[in-house]
Amino acid sequence: MNEPGRRIEVASDQDVVRVRQQVRTLAVAVKLSLVDQTKIVTAASELARNTLVYGGGGWVEVAPADNGRRKGIRIVFSDHGPGIADLDLAFTDGYTTGGGLGLGLSGARRLVDEFDIVTAVGEGTTITVTKWCR
């Protein structure tokens, strides 16, 4: 079910571009619709930037997904940064501690089919998202 993915280290702006490219390529390969390709690449861009900016860097893994009924794409974003103390707050539209628009977490969650977050203060944050073909 969980095929091995490609791991991308995220330590710079350029790596965020690399994540977008990797996700784009796989989204096309698994035949997501054009709108869904756009949504998953946008969500990945938001979450990879968070990994870099707030997580202090980390890694992203992009892999094909298959639940027996549908194919799709699964992406994991992981860092050993400060973690998120108040998740409700972090998912509030417009909430930012870094002068952003505060739409990355909440917006990314709206753009994907499945969104899972594991975070612990002082340990880090791991977010897994999935987008399925319709």
Place this chain on the structure above:
Amino acid sequence: MERVPVLKIGDILLVSIQIDMEDQVALQLQEDLAERIVATGCHGVIIDISALDIVDSFVGRTLATIAAISRVLDAETVVVGMRPAVAITLVELGLSLPGIRTALNVELGMDLLAREREDNGDDDEETNGLEGAETPAVPAP
């Protein structure tokens, strides 16, 4: 680092974004445009994003900031060529780009700027006011 070129065409600055921009490249474009508006005295900026397959909140914010900066420098910004899938995604992301004028393509963008200039009687003093206040770039929390 790559740089997005800014072209001067008559009274208009034209920016056609052809690359997947690193965040630093987007910030550099913001600065370059502000400088070129002042250096050329242009009253219109057209940003063609037809080659972009996504616009995330960083690029969205950059576009809104460019529009705000140009307005302060007496230039109007029009974003042209947004792909339908990008528009759908932007709205779902929660970014409606308030304060940004849009047109379907460069030609219609130029028409829009020309019409605006005429409507405003081409008189700088009169139209500057506090018009920008209508358009917060950041949605209220």
